[in-house]
Amino acid sequence: MSANPYYEGLKEGKIVAHKCLDCGKVSLKSTVCPFCGSRNLEKVEVKGIGKVISYTRIYVPPEHFEDKAPYYVVLVELNNGLRILGQFEGESISVGDEVIFKSAVETPIGVAPVFVKK
């Protein structure tokens, strides 16, 4: 697992992203904007509040996640438009629910954000 600003930020309770000064979109990439190809990016700290675009509950997990199943994975769109995949902690979830970034989970293959209902 290699270090990167996204993982370091998550571990400090922050979502570190980059805003493209040309197309205005926000992504997790720090060198080139994945939406327009611009290299004119500015580091931003994103407020971890957004809504659920979609979700699933994983019953058959990959290696390293066997003892966690079943668990939720959510695709969240944060209020500034950044989309991010994370885990969800809670009893139930629906598309459109408001969620908030709670903490980071460190796994043998990297770091991921954990969301809870707002």
Add this chain to the structure above:
Amino acid sequence: MKKVFVAGIGITKFGKHPDKTFRDLAVEAAMKAIGDANISPRDIEELYVGNFAQGMFEGQTHLAPTIYGDLGIRSNIKGVRLENACASSGFALYEAYRAVKAGYADVVLVLGVEKMTAQKTPVVTKILATAGDAIYELPTGITFPGYFALMATAYFQKYGGSREDLAEIAIKNHYHASNNPYAQYPKKITIEDYFKAPMIAEPLGLYDCSPISDGAAAAVLISEDYAKKSSKDGFVEIIGGGASVTNLALSERAEDITFLEPVAVSSEKAFKEAKIDKDDVDVIEVHDCFTIAEALHLESLGFYKRGEGIKAAANGETYYDGKLPVNTDGGLKAKGHPVGATGVGMAVEIVKQLRGEAYNQVEGAEIGLMSNMGGSGASNVVLIFRRV
């Protein structure tokens, strides 16, 4: 540009092959295709091997020389292994087509192969997941069924539809497979079977998912000049192709995750090159790695309006005797999905249909299309075939 023909096809049974290495499977499929084309291995001028992860599954990479030696080709040819996740051999076929079309070679062998069942399910699940974004997505514990579950949930929310509709796609593909002895699961299933099966990634259950499989498929492509010298006839021409890739992470794709942009783009390119309309197509093979993916393909390819593809199987329209036969060999769902073999496996079925040799023969089929997708839809290739 030259005309390109499929002169020979070969396929192994898809399923569990504990007694065979991936090399045995590759040789079996390749020798069938070489025999069907009525050529000798020494006639091959270029070799394209499509494979996803044999390095991880069985510790073997550098597959072009591996296969070259096993086939006894023994001439100074170009050979390469291509990887685009589940679309590896579809892309290999596309590159082979372009090589012949451009005049670089007159006889090319394309091979797709994967042996997956020697590993336990969590390890296979982990290896498959590497086709997703390892930095930004995999640490969440997402799996491949999970990616398509996200799409299914978003689809139900946007357009309606339900697990009952997905069940009908699985039932249709199992029905087709029940007549195909090369399929991994040549048996019919019922709606009760579907709902009794365990959940994999909500809302997708066991019968929404293609299985873990071993298998190989091969095709020999030749130029028009070479075809004229051949004693064989009954060729199938490849009349158009198109390919497209987009961002790897689902979170960096098109805003609507129920739309497979690379499928739409590669389809548009292929139809433009083939100079035909969608109405001209008699039979198609689409990448139903999960039931929902078949519905998304039908819509993204442009055969169905958005929100309507999910009802196609339930309405009987995609059975082999329906108005748009889809996955007449059983699809990935029931034929099996040895990842690297899947693309050429689709081509094998289309060629059989156009030659009139299919197990679920579409009457009078003249034009067929295949659409082979990589990963959660970040890459796709479409090829269109015509009976000569």
